[in-house]
Amino acid sequence: MSEAVDTQTQTEIQRIFELQRSNRLNLKCSTAEQRKAKLQKLRDVIVARADEIDDALFQDMRKQRLGIEHYEIQSALGEIDVALAGLEDWMKPEAVEPTPQLGGKKTYIQYEPRGVCLLFGPWNFPFSLVFAPLVQIIAAGNACIVKPNEMQPIVSKVSASIIREVFDEQDVAVLEGGVPLADALLELPVDHIFFTGSPAVGKRIMAAAAKNLTSVTLELGGKCPMIVDDGCDPMQAAGMAIGGRFRNAGQLCLSVDHVWVPEAMLDTFVPIASAVVDKMFYVDGELNKAELSRMVDNRNFHRVKAHLDDAVARGAKVVKGGQLEEDDLTIHPTLLVNVPLDSSIMQDEIFGPLLPILTYKNRDEIYQQIDATGKPLAMYIFSPNDEFVEDVLLNTSSGGVTVNSMMMHYMEKNLPFGGANQSGIGRCKGIFGFKELSNARSVFEA
Numbered sequence: 001m002s003e004a005v006d007t008q009t010q011t012e013i014q015r016i017f018e019l020q021r022s023n024r025l026n027l028k029c030s031t032a033e034q035r036k037a038k039l040q041k042l043r044d045v046i047v048a049r050a051d052e053i054d055d056a057l058f059q060d061m062r063k064q065r066l067g068i069e070h071y072e073i074q075s076a077l078g079e080i081d082v083a084l085a086g087l088e089d090w091m092k093p094e095a096v097e098p099t100p101q102l103g104g105k106k107t108y109i110q111y112e113p114r115g116v117c118l119l120f121g122p123w124n125f126p127f128s129l130v131f132a133p134l135v136q137i138i139a140a141g142n143a144c145i146v147k148p149n150e151m152q153p154i155v156s157k158v159s160a161s162i163i164r165e166v167f168d169e170q171d172v173a174v175l176e177g178g179v180p181l182a183d184a185l186l187e188l189p190v191d192h193i194f195f196t197g198s199p200a201v202g203k204r205i206m207a208a209a210a211k212n213l214t215s216v217t218l219e220l221g222g223k224c225p226m227i228v229d230d231g232c233d234p235m236q237a238a239g240m241a242i243g244g245r246f247r248n249a250g251q252l253c254l255s256v257d258h259v260w261v262p263e264a265m266l267d268t269f270v271p272i273a274s275a276v277v278d279k280m281f282y283v284d285g286e287l288n289k290a291e292l293s294r295m296v297d298n299r300n301f302h303r304v305k306a307h308l309d310d311a312v313a314r315g316a317k318v319v320k321g322g323q324l325e326e327d328d329l330t331i332h333p334t335l336l337v338n339v340p341l342d343s344s345i346m347q348d349e350i351f352g353p354l355l356p357i358l359t360y361k362n363r364d365e366i367y368q369q370i371d372a373t374g375k376p377l378a379m380y381i382f383s384p385n386d387e388f389v390e391d392v393l394l395n396t397s398s399g400g401v402t403v404n405s406m407m408m409h410y411m412e413k414n415l416p417f418g419g420a421n422q423s424g425i426g427r428c429k430g431i432f433g434f435k436e437l438s439n440a441r442s443v444f445e446a
Helices: 007-022 024-028 032-048 050-061 071-091 128-139 153-166 179-185 199-210 234-250 263-281 298-313 363-373 386-395 430-436
Strands: 106-113 116-120 143-147 172-174 192-196 215-219 225-228 258-262 317-320 334-337 354-360 378-382 400-403 438-445
Touching: 007 024, 007 116, 007 143, 007 172, 007 179, 024 106, 032 050, 032 071, 032 128, 032 153, 050 071, 050 153, 071 128, 071 430, 116 128, 128 143, 128 153, 128 192, 128 430, 143 153, 143 179, 153 172, 192 199, 199 215, 225 234, 225 363, 234 263, 234 354, 234 378, 258 263, 263 317, 263 334, 263 354, 298 317, 298 334, 298 354, 354 363, 363 386, 378 386, 430 438
Parallel strands: 116 143, 116 192, 143 172, 192 215, 225 258, 225 378, 258 354, 334 354, 378 400
Antiparallel strands: 106 438, 317 334
């Protein structure tokens, strides 16, 4: 059990919570223009401080320096732009055709704010996955207490500074700290909790929420498979697999966790995948660390190392990579074959730069493994055959699916994003996030 926060922090938490509770009606009555003004101010500040954000992401996790084009910055800006364009329409009552026998003259759904929200940011995308959900929370007219992730202290500090610059704390407040702070915040009877992180912590969040019957949005993870049909081009499939696995050193909930290829394709697929790794991450035989994030901390470095050691001890073969540099928490992009399905790497979400390449004779082998390890957040199907795609969809379940590409169901702004059971609860992005962070109030006028 973690230690408790000090009395001063506890008093500050309660002060902020009461301040935001007393402001709920004002926020509920706010117009689309008032909400959009807050979002526009947030956008302006993010743009103005883009280089500072970019540098913080590099210092904390060795993410690529891309300036304002950094994908974390662009993700937040994109969410703001969608809300700015759609908010007026989202806030309008949604008309419903009344049942003739009931004689109602008007029936509709009115979307109203949930109230005070609690937002926990993750460590793997510590900027975008604070500000993208925050946009949806603000668009829906809620107040929010934000806790950035303490494992990325420089990004946390910059994020907190931006929030304080943009918002009045009766609308959005931010508190920095670790597990004791999180535990103290979870004692509050807030109206909604938005959490992005591991299923293990998600269970703790849900248990705490149950004490106050608080609704939750949980964006978790899972073992996201890539399934390759025998009609695919191995060159395209291998390139997609490597790009989809090793971005952010595999520390991404949407990452390809493992690849299934037909038995006859393995000897072609593996050399191509190895060559793609060389092209993407090595220069003259040396790892270009500017292209590969480090592991977030020593504990996660050793967690991933344990998966690798266990797989090799059980008979798996490393066909590319396998080098580990503990001094700077670097694990080289690693490809494995002959991986036993009962090894830890095939039971737990890897969340690191290891990629098992598995073979199958028939599709049922894949379906049984997916069923055994829980519904993943994402699934990637590569096939030119509609029957193959439809069969995979029919025999599996996941939060989302991209066919013949990578992560596009997340990128598409007109699709909802979220998991299923172990990989998450609720939906976010755009209008779906607005509705997730709203109470859909049914109104019948006689």
